[in-house]
Amino acid sequence: MLAEPTGEYNLSELFGGDIGLGDVRAHADALPFMADRRLVIVHGLLGRLAGASKPAARRGKSARTRATATPVRDNDALEALLDYLPLIPPSTALVLVEDALDPAIVAGRLPPERAHIHAYDRPRPGDLGRWIERRAKHHGGKLEAAAVRQLAQLAPDDLGLLDGEICKLVTYADGRAVTPDDVELLSVTPEVTIFGLLDA
Known part of the structure; x- marks a missing residue:
């Protein structure tokens, strides 16, 4: 679709x-x-x-x-x-x-012929690094250990945002391992505001 x-x-x-x-x-x-x-x-x-x-x-x-x-x-x-x-x-x-x-x-209120319920557990904080590595592999790339640690601190409560960042970084790396410098260059923390970017 x-x-x-x-x-x-x-x-x-x-x-x-x-x-x-x-x-x-x-x-x-x-x-x-x-x-x-x-x-x-x-x-x-x-x-x-x-x-x-x-x-x-x-x-x-x-x-x-x-x-x-x-x-x-x-x-x-x-x-x-x-x-x-x-x-x-x-x-x-x-x-x-x-x-x-x-x-x-x-x-009991969902139309059974059309509705499906799926449960997905969030990774525990200690498992987030492995989740990031699996998502990088899914997107066809890999990350250096230090880059994994950086990403784990980026948005631990927003897996959708995190997965989007992983996909972007893997695409940018184009076959090589994603480095901490790549994360620093391309990933913006959620706390960064437009005012902070303008001040920079």
Whole structure:
């Protein structure tokens, strides 16, 4: 789907801290652009409405920038979202990404012929280096040990961001091992702001 020439126009990524059902429907009900299907990824909305998790941080923000308020269950909004799931157009693939949500809360309400639940454990802090090495191998490259340690400190709470950085570094290295200098050159920590870059 995303490998097609129009793939980027058929991908929407939403974050549950500041969206509602109307936002999801606006993206999920849209027709694909010159393609058969579109992909909508929603982070943290189910968990927030169920009172089971904090709102998801936007890509590139560290855990320190996430909201710290105690999550509160919103039954009406949760029911409305669950009622909508069977109505999603067949041309839309909706992916709900949750950090801390018991699948039993929603499993009975998902359309069995269309919905699938997959659980993926986050690597423990001590295993993050090995995860980085595996992702580098997946992208067709390798990293020096010092580069692995640098990346492990970059965004340990955002595996999507981290994987994107690994892919970028492997592509840049073009067959050689990624070095700490490569990480220093190409990877920006989440705490770096546009103001810091301008001051530099």
